[in-house]
Amino acid sequence: MLFKFKDGVSWSDFRAQEAEAATRQHPQHIPDIVNWQCGRNVADRLVAHDFALIGDFADRDAVARYLVHPDHVRGVELWRAIADWVVVDFEVDLEAAK
Template sequence: MICHVVLFKFHDGVGWDDPRFLEAERDVRVLPKAIPEILEWKCGRNVTNREIAYDYAVIGSFKDKSAVETYLYHPVHMRGVDQWRQFSTWVVTDFEL
């Protein structure tokens, strides 16, 4: 099993009320309905004020590396990448459970 973790950091001036974020947040929550390779999916907003904290997190579980690759190149995921790129940067890690 592979755990896929993404941490998003908003560009300066972007907040929770930014329409680009609101659309991306709505869309990221429904990815499991569109991409069957996603076994588990959690996502949410940061709730701490620590300066080193990222703004948003996504955690997904996948059967194996092949399932992660299928997810990464799925058109619905690719659309999400384009959305998040407009207002944030991110870091990713995939690790075996």
């Protein structure tokens, strides 16, 4: 998932800091998260997004539970106010990755 701030929003905005903190804390509140990586963009490029995350889940049912979990819904509300985002849900073939 990639987030790009709306015009006028930057990391100095308290709302951006609140959204980031909520996102970083999801694994503490959502048991279906297997692995969670997120962070701010460090590149100085116009095409870059501002924040990214990768979440791993055991299966599609776990993703479905995550999507409606109250902590995730709160995070969505925080990000919706300050950013646009793109999402890609994909499956990893663990056998092929060996």
